[in-house]
Amino acid sequence: MEIVLDVLSWICIVAGSAFCLVGAFGMLRLPDVFARMHAAGIIDTAGLALVAVGLMFQAGLTLVTVKLFLIVMFILYTSPVSTHALAQSALSMGVKPKLADDADGNEYKKEDEPSKT
Amino acid sequence: MAAAAVGMIRLRNLFAVVMLSGIFSLSAAALYVVLDAVDVAFTEAAVGAGISTVLMLGTLALTTTEEAIKPQRNIGALVVVFLTGAVLIYSTLDMPLYGDPTAPIHLHVAPRYIWDSGAEIGVPNIVTSVLASYRGYDTLGETTVIFTAACVVMALIGRGRSKVKHQLPEGAPSFGYAALKPHSVMRVTSKLLLPLIFLYALYVQFHGDFGPGGGFQAGVIFGAAFILYTLIFGVDNTRIVIRGWFRRLMMSAGVLIYAGVGVAALLMGGNYLGYSALAHEATHGQHLGINLIEFGVGTTVAGAMITIFLMFAGQDR
Numbered sequence: 001m002e003i004v005l006d007v008l009s010w011i012c013i014v015a016g017s018a019f020c021l022v023g024a025f026g027m028l029r030l031p032d033v034f035a036r037m038h039a040a041g042i043i044d045t046a047g048l049a050l051v052a053v054g055l056m057f058q059a060g061l062t063l064v065t066v067k068l069f070l071i072v073m074f075i076l077y078t079s080p081v082s083t084h085a086l087a088q089s090a091l092s093m094g095v096k097p098k099l100a101d102d103a104d105g106n107e108y109k110k111e112d113e114p115s116k117t
Numbered sequence: 118m119a120a121a122a123v124g125m126i127r128l129r130n131l132f133a134v135v136m137l138s139g140i141f142s143l144s145a146a147a148l149y150v151v152l153d154a155v156d157v158a159f160t161e162a163a164v165g166a167g168i169s170t171v172l173m174l175g176t177l178a179l180t181t182t183e184e185a186i187k188p189q190r191n192i193g194a195l196v197v198v199f200l201t202g203a204v205l206i207y208s209t210l211d212m213p214l215y216g217d218p219t220a221p222i223h224l225h226v227a228p229r230y231i232w233d234s235g236a237e238i239g240v241p242n243i244v245t246s247v248l249a250s251y252r253g254y255d256t257l258g259e260t261t262v263i264f265t266a267a268c269v270v271m272a273l274i275g276r277g278r279s280k281v282k283h284q285l286p287e288g289a290p291s292f293g294y295a296a297l298k299p300h301s302v303m304r305v306t307s308k309l310l311l312p313l314i315f316l317y318a319l320y321v322q323f324h325g326d327f328g329p330g331g332g333f334q335a336g337v338i339f340g341a342a343f344i345l346y347t348l349i350f351g352v353d354n355t356r357i358v359i360r361g362w363f364r365r366l367m368m369s370a371g372v373l374i375y376a377g378v379g380v381a382a383l384l385m386g387g388n389y390l391g392y393s394a395l396a397h398e399a400t401h402g403q404h405l406g407i408n409l410i411e412f413g414v415g416t417t418v419a420g421a422m423i424t425i426f427l428m429f430a431g432q433d434r
Binding site for chain 2: 077078081084085088
């Protein structure tokens with residue numbers, strides 16, 4: 001039984017860390033502000049939830065599991081709200097999302113210039 | 118952490134510098150957790166990665182986003198800094214080696230705290246017993262420093278009476294909940310979160326005896342709840358929710374409670390801040406004294422945080 005729990009928690013923690021790496025890579029390399037926020041959201045949801053589930057397997061049925069669960073719930077509650085606030089402020093500053101159909105070979109635009117299209 | 122520090126010095130974009138300072142504080146908090154200093158990590162995360170970053174960002178809204186280049190290098194300043202650093206490093210050569218088990222602090226001070234704290238004070242968290250009882254004077258000084266900082270901010274920035282209202286589109290209400298209709302997501306979620314934050318602040322305040330916590334962290338979290346309210350609902354609403362006289366009362370009352378407990382201990386026949394004299398039994402007196410002074414510390418820190426943030430945020434009027 002121990003070995004099953006260990007294997008499961010290994011899988012979950014490694015998968016969560018992989019999601020964190022993917023999210024970090026996306027935050028650096030995606031072209032648009034809004035796409036980068038999406039990548040950050042991946043870290044908060046998939047990365048955090050999988051790592052926490054892996055740790056819950058390690059902790060077993062104790063108070064630590066309940067606390068981990070509450071932490072995940074709290075972050076799942078507040079992270080979309082902060083992303084929403086960030087996106088709202090970006091929109092009100094005039095940042096337009098980079099759409100697929102204005103790609104006429106333009107370079108990546110700086111995000112503090114309002115879009116001219 | 119070194120990379121963050123070097124980045125902070127070399128970067129000129131002030132927004133990035135503020136973010137790096139937040140990252141630095143967060144890494145420091147993680148380092149303290151690894152070193153088993155959980156109370157310090159808690160305070161560092163709350164103050165360094167939370168409140169400081171918010172205050173810096175609020176100030177940044179008033180200044181430029183790039184730091185001005187200084188064209189010439191100041192050789193005199195460099196020499197002074199090197200000399201001071203050399204003197205300080207030379208003076209550390211006299212100190213015992215880091216972690217040396219024969220150093221006086223490990224032979225006399227720390228064993229006394231660790232072995233006798235249970236019998237003399239009876240509080241499970243030795244950090245609280247050291248902070249609040251064995252080193253009560255220092256903590257009184259810290260609380261007075263926080264109070265002074267808030268007073269200095271009030272003196273420098275002023276009361277921030279709003280004389281000019283922001284320009285709003287016609288017909289838009291400038292006040293109250295109707296003005297926040299477009300921000301319904303943030304309004305609703307923050308109102309759901311605020312009671313939980315206050316509850317957590319009270320939990321940290323009164324749980325400082327048993328786990329990491331205490332007055333400083335609780336005051337910071339209490340202030341952070343008000344900062345969240347200010348960020349969503351505006352400075353005007355917050356000035357109505359928690360009035361000026363109440364904020365000043367909070368700040369002063371905390372220091373008064375702390376010093377007053379010391380005087381009460383004097384009047385009951387013990388030393389100043391000797392809590393054993395406060396009750397019929399020494400450990401009960403210690404518990405009572407620690408709870409009272411932690412309450413004073415929490416009140417002062419909360420009042421100071423709210424006041425400083427409102428002073429900073431109300432500056433663009």
